[in-house]
Amino acid sequence: MIAYILRRLVSISVTFFIVSVLVFLMMHAIPGGPFDAQDMPLSEAVRDKLMARLGLDKPLHVQYLSYMAGVLQGDWGVPYQSPGETVIELLARAWPPSLILGGLGVLIGVPLGILLGMAAALKRNTWIDYLASAIATLGLTVPVFVISMLLILVFAVWLNWLPASGWGEPKRWILPIIAYAAIPLATYARYTRSAMLDSLNKPFVTVLRAKGLSERRIIFQHVLRNSAIPMVTVFLPMFIGTATGSIFVEAMFRVPGLGSYFVSSITTRDYPLEMALILMITLMFSGAYLISDILYAWLNPRIRIGGRE
Amino acid sequence: MNKLFKLAGAVVLAVGLTVPAQAQTTIFGPGDLTTGTYFDYMKTVYSRAGLPEITQIPLTSFDKEFELQPLAAESWSLSDDGLVWTFKMREGLVWSDGEPLKASDYVFALKRAATTGYDFAWYWDFAGGIKNWKAITEGTMDVSEMGVKALDDLTIEVTTSSPKPYLPGVVSLWYPVPEHVWNEYGDEWAVNVDTLVSSGPFTVESWEKSNNSMVMVKSETYTGPWQARVDRIDIDPDIGAPEVGLPAYLAGETDFTNLNAGQIPFVEQRFPENMRTNVVFALSYLSFDVDSAPFDNVDVRRALWYAIDRKEMTETVLKGLAIPGNSLLTPGYPGYNADIAAMAEFNPEKAREFMAKAGYPNGEGFPTVEIFYRDQGGYNGAITSPMLQYLQAEFKEILGIQMDIRVMPTSDWMDALLNKKNNLFLAPYEFDYLDPSNFFGIFYDGGRHSYNFDDYDALVAAADANPNWEERLDLYEQAEMIMIDQAMIVPLVHPITVALVSDALSGEGIEPNALGFTPLNRLSFYFYTHLDKN
Numbered sequence: 001m002i003a004y005i006l007r008r009l010v011s012i013s014v015t016f017f018i019v020s021v022l023v024f025l026m027m028h029a030i031p032g033g034p035f036d037a038q039d040m041p042l043s044e045a046v047r048d049k050l051m052a053r054l055g056l057d058k059p060l061h062v063q064y065l066s067y068m069a070g071v072l073q074g075d076w077g078v079p080y081q082s083p084g085e086t087v088i089e090l091l092a093r094a095w096p097p098s099l100i101l102g103g104l105g106v107l108i109g110v111p112l113g114i115l116l117g118m119a120a121a122l123k124r125n126t127w128i129d130y131l132a133s134a135i136a137t138l139g140l141t142v143p144v145f146v147i148s149m150l151l152i153l154v155f156a157v158w159l160n161w162l163p164a165s166g167w168g169e170p171k172r173w174i175l176p177i178i179a180y181a182a183i184p185l186a187t188y189a190r191y192t193r194s195a196m197l198d199s200l201n202k203p204f205v206t207v208l209r210a211k212g213l214s215e216r217r218i219i220f221q222h223v224l225r226n227s228a229i230p231m232v233t234v235f236l237p238m239f240i241g242t243a244t245g246s247i248f249v250e251a252m253f254r255v256p257g258l259g260s261y262f263v264s265s266i267t268t269r270d271y272p273l274e275m276a277l278i279l280m281i282t283l284m285f286s287g288a289y290l291i292s293d294i295l296y297a298w299l300n301p302r303i304r305i306g307g308r309e
Numbered sequence: 310m311n312k313l314f315k316l317a318g319a320v321v322l323a324v325g326l327t328v329p330a331q332a333q334t335t336i337f338g339p340g341d342l343t344t345g346t347y348f349d350y351m352k353t354v355y356s357r358a359g360l361p362e363i364t365q366i367p368l369t370s371f372d373k374e375f376e377l378q379p380l381a382a383e384s385w386s387l388s389d390d391g392l393v394w395t396f397k398m399r400e401g402l403v404w405s406d407g408e409p410l411k412a413s414d415y416v417f418a419l420k421r422a423a424t425t426g427y428d429f430a431w432y433w434d435f436a437g438g439i440k441n442w443k444a445i446t447e448g449t450m451d452v453s454e455m456g457v458k459a460l461d462d463l464t465i466e467v468t469t470s471s472p473k474p475y476l477p478g479v480v481s482l483w484y485p486v487p488e489h490v491w492n493e494y495g496d497e498w499a500v501n502v503d504t505l506v507s508s509g510p511f512t513v514e515s516w517e518k519s520n521n522s523m524v525m526v527k528s529e530t531y532t533g534p535w536q537a538r539v540d541r542i543d544i545d546p547d548i549g550a551p552e553v554g555l556p557a558y559l560a561g562e563t564d565f566t567n568l569n570a571g572q573i574p575f576v577e578q579r580f581p582e583n584m585r586t587n588v589v590f591a592l593s594y595l596s597f598d599v600d601s602a603p604f605d606n607v608d609v610r611r612a613l614w615y616a617i618d619r620k621e622m623t624e625t626v627l628k629g630l631a632i633p634g635n636s637l638l639t640p641g642y643p644g645y646n647a648d649i650a651a652m653a654e655f656n657p658e659k660a661r662e663f664m665a666k667a668g669y670p671n672g673e674g675f676p677t678v679e680i681f682y683r684d685q686g687g688y689n690g691a692i693t694s695p696m697l698q699y700l701q702a703e704f705k706e707i708l709g710i711q712m713d714i715r716v717m718p719t720s721d722w723m724d725a726l727l728n729k730k731n732n733l734f735l736a737p738y739e740f741d742y743l744d745p746s747n748f749f750g751i752f753y754d755g756g757r758h759s760y761n762f763d764d765y766d767a768l769v770a771a772a773d774a775n776p777n778w779e780e781r782l783d784l785y786e787q788a789e790m791i792m793i794d795q796a797m798i799v800p801l802v803h804p805i806t807v808a809l810v811s812d813a814l815s816g817e818g819i820e821p822n823a824l825g826f827t828p829l830n831r832l833s834f835y836f837y838t839h840l841d842k843n
Contacts, residue, residue, distance in 0.1 A: 036720030038355040039738065040431045040757055041727050045447040049426030081344050081356070082518055084500025094519050149556070156560045164560035165553065254547040254557075256519035264344045267718060268356070 005290070012286040019282045020071075020275070024064050027274055034080050034269040054080065067275065077272035081264060087276045091258070097167060098245030098257035104173070105180025106242050110235065113185040117192025121200065122219070132189055139186025148179045148252035165254040176253040180246065184238055191234060195227035202226070225299065232295050236288035244281065334539040334842040336814070337563045338830065339554050340546030341687075343520040348513070349499035350484045351418040354429035359516065359523045360544060361499075362833050364507035365484035366533055368396055368415070368465075369477055370834050373822045375641070375743055377478055380533060380834075381410070381485070381508075382465075391472035391776055392440075396480070398463040401532045404487050405507045412459035414485035414508075420452050421486065425496075429482075435750055436479045436742050438469040474776040475744035482742065510537040510838050520547050535838040538816065542837060550686070555809070564811040564842070565819075565829065570691055573629045576809050585808045585819065585827035588632060589688055590639045591739035592748070593696070595680075595799040596758055598732040603676060608667035610796035615660035616707045617700070619653065623802055626695040630688070631802035637748045637789055639803045641824045644745035644782055649789050653800065657707045664708050672709020679713040682735040683722035688804040689737045696801065697735060729759070737804075745785050746773045752797060765791045806831075816840040 035042065035050040051057050055066070070077060076087035085093070113136075120132035155175060156164035166172045199205065200223055208218050245259030258277075265274040345358030350365065368382040379385075382396040402410040422430065423445045434442045440456025456468030469476065487506050490498045498504045502516050510533075511525040522545040527537040545563070548554045554566030555576075568576055568584075576584055595613060597604035604610055619633035635653035638645045661671070669675040680700075682693050697714050704710040712733075717725070725731050738757075740747050746769070751757040754766045765788050772784035792798065808829055810819050818839035821827045830836045 032718070032720040032724060035426075035428065037723040037727060038428065038719060039723075039741075040435075040751075041723075042428060043430065043446060046426045046428070046430050050428070053426065081346055082500075083346050084497060085518070090518075145552075149552070152556045152560070157556060160560075164557050164562055165547075166562070251547060251550065252553060254520070254522075254545060254553065256517055256522075260343060260520070268344055 005294075008290050008293075012283070012290070015286060016279065016282055020068065020279060021064070023275060023278050024067070025060075027269075027271055028060055030266075030269070032269060034271075036269075067272075071275075071279075076276045079265075079273040080270040081268050081273065087272050090261075090273065091276065091280070094256065094258045094261060095244075097255050098250070098259060099243050101173060101176045101249070101255060101257070102180050102243035102245060103239070104177045106184045106239050108177065109181030109184030110188050110238075112181070113188025114192045114231070116185070116189040118196060118219075118224075120189065120193045121196035124197065129193075132193070136186040136189040136193075139182040140190075142182075143248075144179055144182065144246060145248040145252055147182050148175070148249055151175045151178060152252070165252070167254065167256050172253075176249050176255055179249050179253070180242055184242065187234060187238065188231065191230050192227065195230050196223060199223045199226045228299050229296060232292055232299065236292055237285065240281070240284045240288055244284075333541060335541040335543055336539050336837075336840060336842055337543045337545070337548075338565055339548035339563060339567060340522065340544040341549055343546040343549075345521050347496065347499040348505060348516070349486065349496070350482070351422055351427070351486050352496055352499060353427070356428070358521045359513075359546075360525075360833055361484070363511050363542075363837050364505075364509045364513060364525065364528075366402065366410075366509040366531075367834070368398075368480040368483050370481050370535075371478075371743060371832060372835050373817060373820075373828055373832060373839075375643075375822075377481070377743075378534070380535070381415075382477075382480070385477055391474070391774075392469055394467040394469070394476055395460075396465040396467070398465070399533060400463065402508065403530050403532070404490075405512045405528055405530050406487075406490070407530065408487070408489055408506075409462070410485060410508050411462045411488075412465045413462070414488050415465055415483060416457050416459045417488040417491070418484060418486040419457050420455060421491075423455060424452050432479075432482065432741060435756070436473075436744075436747065437467075437476065438471055438473040440468040440470045472774040472776055474774075474778075474781075475742070475746065478744055479742050507531075509533075509834070510535060511542060514541070520545070522546060535834065537838055538841050558809055558811070564814050566809050567687075568807045568809055570628075570630055573807055576807075580809060583810050583812065585810055585821070585829060587806045587808075587826045587828050587831065588639055588641065588824075589739060589804050589806055589831065590642050590743075591688075591737060591804055592634050592637060592639065593631070593689070593692065593735065593737045593801045593804065594634065595801065596726070596734045596736045597798075598729045599760060599797070601729070601732050603667075603669075603678070604732050606667045607795055608663045609669070610799070612660045612663035612667065612708055613704070614793070614796040614799050615654060615656045615663065616703060617799060617801060618655040618703065619802065620655070622696065622699050626699050627692055627802060629805065629807060630692050631696075631804045634800040634802040636800060637792065637798075638745060641826070642740070642745075642748075643743055644785055646782070646786055646789070649786060649793075652793060660707055669709075672711075675708075675710055677711045677713060678733050679715050679731060680733045680735055681715050681717060681722055681725055681731045683719045683737075684716050685719055688806050692802065692804055693735060700801075726757070727759070735801075736798075745781070749773075749785060749788055752792070758798075760797055762791060762795060762797060765795075765797070813843050814840055815843065 035047055079087050079090050082090055116132045120129040123129055152164045155162045162174055163172050205218060208222060245257040247259040247263055250257045250259040261273060262277060265277060346356045347353055348358045348361045350357055350361045366381045368380060369377055370380050372378050381398055381402060383399045385394055385396045387394055398412055404410055423442060430446050433439050441450050441454045444450035445452050445455055458466045460466050485508055490504060490506055494504050502513055505513050507528055510528055510531050512528045514524045514526045516523050525542045527540050548557050548563050551567045551569040551572055554563060555572050557563045558566040597610060599605055623631050623633050635650035636646060682697060701712050701714060704712050726734055738751060749769045752760050753769045754761055768784050768788040772781045775781045816839050818836040819827060
């Protein structure tokens with residue numbers, strides 16, 4: 001197991017290196033730079049001065065090497081769009097709101113989704129199933145900004161129970177968390193339903209019933225555990241996806257989070273921030289898949305990690 | 310002892326009752342851009358953070374009637390040759406840290422801009438005409454040769470390379486930079502609240518970096534004209550998007566908001582009294598690469614010029630979003646010429662004749678063309694898509710032209726325009742200063758469009774330097790006649806912005822001007838200093 005984890009860590013480092021080269025090249029391959037003409041032409045002399053200030057006048061490989069040398073020493077540079085702080089400081093400031101709202105959204109959405117999916121699977125083809133499926137389908141198909149808009153309209157404008165937007169007191173968190181929870185809830189409801197139905201039709205359930213086990217024990221101890229594999233596979237990537245913020249939810253609810261930086265770093269050609277965000281996501285996903293693999297072995301001992309007996 | 314406490318309690322109570330609690334007035338409003346770097350207009354214009362314009366005092370500014378008013382400059386005079394301007398500053402102006410505001414702070418601002426790379430550098434060459442500006446920005450001349458000098462602490466002398474009769478309006482975008490603070494922190498003085506100092510009616514209290522929302526408070530040291538009347542302003546750029554702004558307005562979280570096309574009918578019905586419209590001093594137009602086929606043929610351009618039904622377009626797909634763009638200048642803009650505007654004609658027969666004359670009867674043999682436009686928000690974002698689809702259908706129907714549409718980021722669009730990577734563009738332009746030379750200049754030799762129409766260039770150059778207003782207007786009229794005859798561009802529409810303003814606000818800032826328009830925060834210095842809140 002330890003050897004397996006070490007091998008995976010080496011492969012994660014290689015992935016990290018390859019991604020860094022690819023992203024760096026792609027980023028610079030997009031035409032334009034941080035200082036492009038806006039409404040009037042920018043003279044060559046002015047542009048040269050601005051580019052030299054950021055070291056963008058040097059050859060690409062020199063820029064890459066000096067950037068990576070910094071990264072390995074923990075210096076991720078200064079974001080072009082926020083010159084008063086380092087990339088790390090920016091992440092430390094902007095990530096917590098996204099982590100809190102997105103993280104709570106997942107942590108609330110997933111258990112509710114599992115409950116909904118279980119109810120649907122156990123009461124198959126009844127109104128409960130239809131209602132659960134309808135909720136799940138709506139949660140996945142209605143865009144999150146529409147859900148956000150409806151939440152604001154109903155709870156802030158009509159009922160006047162909650163503030164429409166902003167950050168600060170926890171009561172301002174409620175609406176964005178609900179908006180964030182919609183997708184995990186819907187995803188999990190669907191996964192749980194189909195995985196449970198799949199397990200319920202397996203011969204071992206018939207055997208367990210023949211043994212005379214209570215339905216409750218069959219469901220919670222055997223069926224649910226056997227259905228857990230796909231849910232584990234989805235969980236961590238979903239958590240990462242949600243807890244790094246959504247540009248839509250954050251814009252609608254005016255949350256000072258990370259979501260908008262994924263877009264603005266590209267549109268403003270903010271190279272240091274763009275690199276940092278993508279490399280961070282790369283590391284998080286690599287780690288998430290490693291953890292998922294370890295969890296598989298725990299959930300189902302028949303899965304042997306490492307492939308060698 | 311007990312009695313003493315009671316007595317003290319009574320005194321406290323009495324004082325508490327007689328001195329009313331000071332009610333703080335705070336205006337909540339939308340900002341423009343969520344991204345931005347320096348809170349310093351003289352460092353960067355296109356990626357400035359927040360609204361530095363209301364914390365620094367320019368030499369002059371415009372009121373809501375677009376009349377020029379003196380601010381930091383109390384008066385100014387011009388030499389006989391029309392080249393040397395002397396601006397006298399008001400006495401007693403100070404920075405918010407108590408240091409006196411000096412002429413040298415203004416001079417320093419421009420010298421730094423010229424030598425360190427300023428994305429608005431073109432302005433001081435093209436609009437300001439400052440002597441040696443261009444050579445200094447290109448590094449071929451020393452900054453000490455610049456035509457800008459502080460004669461003493463309160464006198465600024467500006468020398469232009471040719472007469473610039475409208476310079477007092479140009480300097481409305483000339484803000485000071487605190488040289489004494491800059492000496493300590495460098496450009497970074499303008500990236501966090503602790504080192505910011507202001508010279509204008511507001512100072513910054515807090516700055517949320519993630520979206521550049523800011524709380525600004527009334528300056529206690531500002532002694533100049535247009536003092537703040539409210540205690541605080543809370544500006545949030547996320548509210549700038551109408552989709553966020555209107556719900557926030559309805560929930561009482563902002564005092565005014567911009568509206569999009571879908572919201573206007575709802576607001577018209579529910580809050581007609583609270584609506585404010587403004588015709589932006591801007592033009593959307595078609596521009597060409599006039600050196601390559603098929604638009605090198607003037608008759609093709611003329612065909613397009615006659616094929617636009619501006620009235621129908623602005624009454625249908627652009628209803629409430631734009632008015633017909635019949636000329637280069639917007640109604641109300643200095644130098645607007647109604648006779649020229651009356652020439653904008655929709656005439657499908659003439660359009661077809663010109664197509665045939667160019668060798669493409671009914672569009673036969675005409676290549677498929679692609680129009681480039683830029684992806685952006687605000688009033689331009691609202692009109693571009695419906696307008697282009699309308700034009701696409703109209704060109705097909707009237708001229709037999711197949712026009713494809715392609716959207717791209719502003720920087721790519723600008724790159725394509727400057728380097729002639731395409732031959733047809735939908736182009737927007739909003740004024741930077743109030744003088745006809747601003748709009749005529751973008752088509753002038755070496756301006757934004759690399760047009761080289763010699764007659765036009767000669768007239769625009771003559772008009773630019775002529776100190777006589779009537780003569781200038783006459784020259785501009787001739788220049789626009791050439792523009793029309795050559796169909797250099799096809800003017801389309803002037804965009805409108807619509808906003809919703811709360812009953813809690815009052816003051817000249819939200820009252821319509823003589824033309825019936827309310828520029829609101831497009832004139833930010835005037836707007837935020839001419840507002841009261843109940």
